[in-house]
Amino acid sequence: MKRDQYAYFPGCTQEGTAIEYELSSRKVAEALGIGLVEVEDWSCCGSTPAHTVDRLLYGALAARNLAIAEKMGLATIVTGCPSCLVAFKSALEMAQDDETRKELHELVDIPFEGNIEAKSLLQVVYEDVGVDALTEKVKKPLTSLRLAPYYGCILTRPPQRAQFDDPENPISMDRILTALGADVPDFPFKTECCGAAFGVPKRDVVLKLSAKILHMAREVGADAIVVACPLCHQNLDLRQGQINAHEGTRFDLPILYITQLIGLALGFSPTEMGLDKHLVDVDKLLRKWEGEPKT
Amino acid sequence: MRIGVFVCHCGTNIGGTVDSHQVAETAKTFPHVVYATDYLYTCSEPGQQEIQEAIKENDLDAVVVAACSPRMHENTFRRTLERAGLNRYMFEMANIREHCSWIGEDKEANTRKAIELVRMAVAKVANNIHLFPSFFDVNKRVLVIGAGVAGMQAALDCADGGLDVVLVEKKSSIGGRMAQLDKTFPTVDCSICILGPKMVDVGQHDKIKLYTYSEIEDIAGYVGNYTVKIKRKATYVDWDKCTGCGLCMEKCPSKEAFDYHNEGVTPTTAINISFPQAIPKKARIDPEYCRYFTKGKCGVCAKVCPVKAIDYEMQDEIVTEEVGAIIVATGYGLMNIEELGEYGAGRYPDVITGIQYERLLNASGPTQGHILRPSDGEEPKRVVFIACAGSRDASLDRPYCSNFCCMYIAKQAILTRDHIPDSEVYIFYMDIRAPGKGYEEFVRRAQEEYGVQYIRGRVSRLYPKGKRMIVKGADTLLGTQIEIEADLVVLATGMQPNTSDNPVPTQVSYDDYGFIAASSGKPGIHGAGCARVPTNVSECVQDGTAAALKAIQSIARR
Numbered sequence: 144m145k146r147d148q149y150a151y152f153p154g155c156t157q158e159g160t161a162i163e164y165e166l167s168s169r170k171v172a173e174a175l176g177i178g179l180v181e182v183e184d185w186s187c188c189g190s191t192p193a194h195t196v197d198r199l200l201y202g203a204l205a206a207r208n209l210a211i212a213e214k215m216g217l218a219t220i221v222t223g224c225p226s227c228l229v230a231f232k233s234a235l236e237m238a239q240d241d242e243t244r245k246e247l248h249e250l251v252d253i254p255f256e257g258n259i260e261a262k263s264l265l266q267v268v269y270e271d272v273g274v275d276a277l278t279e280k281v282k283k284p285l286t287s288l289r290l291a292p293y294y295g296c297i298l299t300r301p302p303q304r305a306q307f308d309d310p311e312n313p314i315s316m317d318r319i320l321t322a323l324g325a326d327v328p329d330f331p332f333k334t335e336c337c338g339a340a341f342g343v344p345k346r347d348v349v350l351k352l353s354a355k356i357l358h359m360a361r362e363v364g365a366d367a368i369v370v371a372c373p374l375c376h377q378n379l380d381l382r383q384g385q386i387n388a389h390e391g392t393r394f395d396l397p398i399l400y401i402t403q404l405i406g407l408a409l410g411f412s413p414t415e416m417g418l419d420k421h422l423v424d425v426d427k428l429l430r431k432w433e434g435e436p437k438t
Numbered sequence: 439m440r441i442g443v444f445v446c447h448c449g450t451n452i453g454g455t456v457d458s459h460q461v462a463e464t465a466k467t468f469p470h471v472v473y474a475t476d477y478l479y480t481c482s483e484p485g486q487q488e489i490q491e492a493i494k495e496n497d498l499d500a501v502v503v504a505a506c507s508p509r510m511h512e513n514t515f516r517r518t519l520e521r522a523g524l525n526r527y528m529f530e531m532a533n534i535r536e537h538c539s540w541i542g543e544d545k546e547a548n549t550r551k552a553i554e555l556v557r558m559a560v561a562k563v564a565n566n567i568h569l570f571p572s573f574f575d576v577n578k579r580v581l582v583i584g585a586g587v588a589g590m591q592a593a594l595d596c597a598d599g600g601l602d603v604v605l606v607e608k609k610s611s612i613g614g615r616m617a618q619l620d621k622t623f624p625t626v627d628c629s630i631c632i633l634g635p636k637m638v639d640v641g642q643h644d645k646i647k648l649y650t651y652s653e654i655e656d657i658a659g660y661v662g663n664y665t666v667k668i669k670r671k672a673t674y675v676d677w678d679k680c681t682g683c684g685l686c687m688e689k690c691p692s693k694e695a696f697d698y699h700n701e702g703v704t705p706t707t708a709i710n711i712s713f714p715q716a717i718p719k720k721a722r723i724d725p726e727y728c729r730y731f732t733k734g735k736c737g738v739c740a741k742v743c744p745v746k747a748i749d750y751e752m753q754d755e756i757v758t759e760e761v762g763a764i765i766v767a768t769g770y771g772l773m774n775i776e777e778l779g780e781y782g783a784g785r786y787p788d789v790i791t792g793i794q795y796e797r798l799l800n801a802s803g804p805t806q807g808h809i810l811r812p813s814d815g816e817e818p819k820r821v822v823f824i825a826c827a828g829s830r831d832a833s834l835d836r837p838y839c840s841n842f843c844c845m846y847i848a849k850q851a852i853l854t855r856d857h858i859p860d861s862e863v864y865i866f867y868m869d870i871r872a873p874g875k876g877y878e879e880f881v882r883r884a885q886e887e888y889g890v891q892y893i894r895g896r897v898s899r900l901y902p903k904g905k906r907m908i909v910k911g912a913d914t915l916l917g918t919q920i921e922i923e924a925d926l927v928v929l930a931t932g933m934q935p936n937t938s939d940n941p942v943p944t945q946v947s948y949d950d951y952g953f954i955a956a957s958s959g960k961p962g963i964h965g966a967g968c969a970r971v972p973t974n975v976s977e978c979v980q981d982g983t984a985a986a987l988k989a990i991q992s993i994a995r996r
Binding site: 302309310312313329331332335359362 | 778779780782783785833899900901902903
């Protein structure tokens with residue numbers, strides 16, 4: 144098996160609302176020597192709807208993608224989306240049971256061993272590339288930017304399944320951002336809930352919870368919040384206008400993906416990193432970084 | 439050879455899933471077996487009587503009892519044989535309870551297995567020969583490891599009982615955890631006032647040989663004849679000369695050394711006497727911080743010492759002691775606060791541990807007994823305690839209760855209201871565990887007399903807001919979420935036995951968490967205090983006495 148190559152699973156958002164995550168992930172991976180081989184004919188990971196309805200269906204939807212990745216002869220499947228990651232890890236957990244694995248195999252009709260490893264792209268950058276190697280590649284440090292890392296709920300939890308970073312006080316993004324030269328405040332709400340998928344059935348819950356995160360980011364003086372989850376991004380960026388309308392606030396806080404910031408520090412242009420795709424404007428942030436006089 | 443087989447029912451313990459009668463009947467067909475029977479409780483007095491009678495009536499040479507584990511009753515039945523005039527080693531036990539009836543539900547299969555176990559025991563005993571004990575001299579000295587309150591009590595009780603005691607303590611002074619405490623519960627007595635005289639007794643007892651700042655390197659031998667290697671760690675101060683005047687501490691230029699006695703609330707000098715009541719009251723250099731050791735030059739203490747006691751060349755020294763019994767009273771440590779990510783993992787200065795708070799309350803502590811919070815030295819007006827911070831938490835591999843936290847929190851809450859009358863005190867708890875004498879009343883006093891507000895629920899997160907900490911949790915009695923702005927947060931962090939990180943250097947049994955097992959597995963070695971079980975001061979004293987008695991028992995014989 145090739146160790147520096149990873150089966151890459153973009154997931155549904157990467158082709159739509161999180162296109163900038165996809166753009167930046169691929170460019171950054173290439174620059175860091177992370178070989179991403181897209182899973183052929185990949186399909187839905189199972190996501191929230193499946194696992195609330197039928198656990199076996201949830202497992203099977205994820206297992207199809209895992210089985211294809213196994214067939215590609217790669218040891219690790221990597222994705223940028225924590226929700227996809229949890230789906231994969233759940234399916235791999237189910238596959239530990241011989242009976243269940245057989246059922247999954249029958250459903251997907253592709254041989255499925257369940258011995259592939261699933262990681263987030265963040266974990267690959269943090270553990271396989273490493274902060275030291277990353278530091279060496281920084282061309283344009285993020286000096287002068289104060290960035291609040293926001294991990295969300297499932298990137299590190301539940302700890303037995305996630306097997307990554309500290310479940311209550313994760314530090315991987317903190318350390319990466321520090322390595323990029325940014326000023327990283329202690330962000331107390333780094334694992335609070337953003338409201339997740341409640342945006343559809345109970346929007347006011349999301350608006351309230353996400354507003355708390357924005358409040359805290361402003362409290363610690365952050366210029367932007369950094370995320371590693373398309374759903375967190377959606378709630379904090381896409382819904383920031385709704386939050387302002389609902390809460391009577393005037394937030395104007397850019398929400399960036401961790402890969403976008405790594406890319407900027409590695410020397411990619413803001414457009415290459417898809418910074419023009421956000422709803423909350425990042426111009427002010429970029430001007431501060433590039434040292435232009437404040438307006 | 440004439441063998442008798444006695445199969446026990448142990449009520450339904452064995453009889454429920456093994457046909458004991460059939461086992462006995464089958465045993466009758468085994469070679470050498472001339473007598474076999476089954477009995478409801480073989481270990482009972484009539485049960486043993488029946489064995490004795492059967493031995494005489496059937497002229498038996500050897501006996502097999504099919505019953506429980508030999509750990510339970512091997513000795514019981516050996517004595518039965520002796521009473522009937524047989525050699526005690528012409529006996530074997532077939533374990534048809536722990537190894538058979540308790541672990542299988544299929545009565546027929548169990549019975550088959552029991553028959554095989556008995557067949558093996560019969561074959562074994564048929565080859566047994568008469569054995570006779572030999573006699574050797576027993577060393578009547580006792581080693582006590584750890585000079586906290588449990589170890590000191592054990593040492594004093596052994597010494598007062600006339601035995602010579604070797605007492606080894608890893609810190610530079612005896613006293614242990616209790617010496618760090620401000621008050622005891624439920625009497626709110628001054629802790630050091632109770633402990634101090636006991637420490638003096640230990641220090642002056644002519645039957646107690648004290649090694650402080652020393653650790654056990656090796657234990658070899660067996661009950662009655664243990665050889666112990668003790669490492670006397672270099673203090674860089676000649677304690678024969680040191681008078682404990684403290685001049686070196688006044689003049690030492692390195693003032694950032696970690697203060698173990700004050701739990702790092704404030705730093706201390708590189709050469710120091712750990713606390714005013716220390717015994718022995720001798721200075722020690724911490725080479726990690728001493729400028730002579732870190733920078734290669736200084737020597738201030740050597741210059742100012744009026745008795746020329748400083749010796750930078752001092753080396754660790756190994757001494758050997760011979761003892762007969764050993765008491766392990768190595769005490770407990772507290773979990774690392776960094777394990778508690780949701781409570782800040784140690785990154786918030788105004789989130790401290792219970793033992794640190796104890797030092798803040800203490801008149802000889804870093805703040806002279808004024809409660810001042812670490813971040814800015816201001817007096818906190820709202821203090822929140824969080825019980826079970828890391829105890830009763832399976833996710834942190836500490837599913838057990840730390841035992842003493844509920845009570846010391848109640849005590850610290852009362853003291854907080856005493857020290858700062860206009861303060862508000864909140865306690866988040868899971869359950870209030872106050873089963874000791876006067877304990878429940880004490881907790882009620884905290885609630886009713888001192889107005890301490892108990893909130894049943896867990897705290898999910900602590901985070902700073904300006905100069906205060908937000909305590910975010912649940913009130914499960916009201917069924918609501920709650921947020922409290924606190925000036926200071928005190929965590930009742932979980933305890934763990936020191937033996938979990940530093941086991942005794944010999945084969946001793948521990949439980950899953952490092953506590954010394956009830957039966958240490960090594961005759962003559964006994965656990966005491968928090969090395970054995972999470973326990974409080976008064977129970978440690980009792981446990982020290984109990985361990986002393988066990989030690990005396992194990993060497994009082996031949």
